[in-house]
Amino acid sequence: MVPDQTSAQYRAGVIGQPIAHSKSPILHSAAYAFLGLDCSYTAIDTSPDSLKDRLAEVRANPAWRGLSVTMPHKAASLPLMDELGPGVAELGVINTVRAVGTGQQRRLMGYNTDIEGIVRAVRHAGASPKVALVLGAGGTASAAVAALARMGVERAQICARSPQKAESLVKLGRRLGIAVKLSGFSEAAELCGSSSLVISTLPPHGADELAGALGAAAARDYAGLRNDSDPRVLLDVAYDPWPSALARAWSSLGGVIVPGLEMLLYQAVEQVKLFAGDAFREESAVINVMCDAVGAPRR
Numbered sequence: 363m364v365p366d367q368t369s370a371q372y373r374a375g376v377i378g379q380p381i382a383h384s385k386s387p388i389l390h391s392a393a394y395a396f397l398g399l400d401c402s403y404t405a406i407d408t409s410p411d412s413l414k415d416r417l418a419e420v421r422a423n424p425a426w427r428g429l430s431v432t433m434p435h436k437a438a439s440l441p442l443m444d445e446l447g448p449g450v451a452e453l454g455v456i457n458t459v460r461a462v463g464t465g466q467q468r469r470l471m472g473y474n475t476d477i478e479g480i481v482r483a484v485r486h487a488g489a490s491p492k493v494a495l496v497l498g499a500g501g502t503a504s505a506a507v508a509a510l511a512r513m514g515v516e517r518a519q520i521c522a523r524s525p526q527k528a529e530s531l532v533k534l535g536r537r538l539g540i541a542v543k544l545s546g547f548s549e550a551a552e553l554c555g556s557s558s559l560v561i562s563t564l565p566p567h568g569a570d571e572l573a574g575a576l577g578a579a580a581a582r583d584y585a586g587l588r589n590d591s592d593p594r595v596l597l598d599v600a601y602d603p604w605p606s607a608l609a610r611a612w613s614s615l616g617g618v619i620v621p622g623l624e625m626l627l628y629q630a631v632e633q634v635k636l637f638a639g640d641a642f643r644e645e646s647a648v649i650n651v652m653c654d655a656v657g658a659p660r661r
Contacts, residue, residue, distance in 0.1 A: 372401035373425050374637050377408040377416060378432035383602045385623070385656055386430050386630060392655035393634045393648050399641045401427060410434060417442050420461050421470055427637040429459040430630070433565065436501030443472035450474050452537055453508055454530065455501035457629065460636045473636060476505035479629025480597065481512055484559065486628075486661070487620045489595040491559035495519045497550060497572070498563035499528035502599055506561045507531055511538035518542050519557065521550040551575040554594070562598045562608055569598070573607035576615060593618045599625055627652055 376386040382405065390403035406429075408416050413435055420426040431439050436455040440446070443456065450456055456472035463469055484491070494515050496506045499522035510518050518540055522528045525544040535542030545553065550572050554560055562569050594617040598606050601622030609619050631649055635642050642648070650660045 368402035368404075370400050370402035371425070372399065372427050373403075373423075374401055374427045374429065375404045375406045376430035376432060377406050377413070377435060379407055379409055379434065381405045381407050381432070384432070385601070385626060388655045389627065389630045389652045390430075390634060390637075392651045393630075394638070396648055396651045397634075397638055397641050397643065399638050401637065408435065410438065413438055414442060417459065417470060420459065421468055424461075424464045424468065426461045427639075428461050428633070430633055431457050431459060433501070440472055442470070444469035445471045447471060447473040449477075449508070452534065453477075453504050454534075455504050457501075457505070458633050458636060473632075474505055474508075475629040475632035475636075476502060476625070477508045477512065478632050479625040479627075480506055480509035480561065482628035483597060483620050483624035484509075484513065484595065486624060487595055487597075487618060489559055489618070489620075491515050491557075491595065493517050493519075493557055494559040494561065495521065495550075495553050495557035496531075496561050496563060497521050497547075497569060499524070499531060500563060502563035503528070503531060504534060506563055507534050507540065507542060508538060510559075510561075511535070511540040515540060515559070519553055520544050521547050521553060523547045547572075558592055558594060560594070560596045560612075562596065562600065564600065566600045566602060566606070568600070569606065569608040573611040576608075576611035595620060597625060598622050601626060623656060623658060627656070627658065 376384050384405045387403050394401045440456050456474050457476045458473040460471040494510050496503050520531050528544050532542045596612040597620040598609050599622040653660050
């Protein structure tokens with residue numbers, strides 16, 4: 363059971379394991395304070411065994427506005443929803459639970475705001491990619507493929523340690539109109555040099571080996587990222603610790619970095635819209651107070 367340690371009228375939070383590193387409470391709390399919405403938002407350590415009970419608590423208590431969902435619950439939460447937002451069923455993962463209604467009409471609705479988070483983070487960096495590389499094949503990789511399709515990317519390569527387990531991403535790409543090809547992670551360093559956008563969906567330190575390979579290339583004065591008329595862009599969704607080893611290596615090669623905090627910011631704004639409902643207003647101002655809260659540049 364989630365301890366009720368708040369006097370706020372409404373509640374929201376982020377569930378995952380591990381979760382102590384999350385900056386979502388900082389972002390959401392700043393937004394609700396600006397909106398004048400009396401809603402607490404906390405990080406809730408949730409094991410896979412306790413996920414079903416956690417969601418049942420949110421369904422039962424009308425004070426709950428919703429939950430942000432992170433690893434390892436993005437796929438497991440989906441079948442526990444009463445309804446799904448547009449496109450979520452084919453994606454196979456959610457990152458947001460919106461709780462609506464009361465009594466017999468109370469229900470949980472699953473959404474995925476990671477897609478919008480990726481799109482807006484990449485576009486804020488000024489990138490217009492046609493060919494992209496996605497590192498990893500988990501829940502965030504599914505959102506990355508959907509985001510690439512939305513941005514008009516023509517081809518996406520997926521680098522996974524077990525490519526045979528990522529066939530669902532090929533099928534997802536086919537449904538969304540983007541060509542997706544799978545490869546082993548041993549090919550990642552070479553593919554980085556031919557991709558206008560790289561999205562790493564790996565957990566913290568998951569790309570350290572690749573960073574070492576890119577660092578070695580930088581030591582040899584490799585110019586694959588530096589001398590291109592269209593700069594290569596890296597979005598590393600792992601924002602803690604920052605900069606990641608991958609981001610440092612990418613920067614040493616002259617590539618453009620989009621911090622994972624940018625994606626977190628933009629997907630969080632979409633969640634605030636869902637949780638705040640009619641109380642939401644002035645999106646640009648909400649974004650700026652969230653930026654202030656985490657020390658990011660204002661837009």
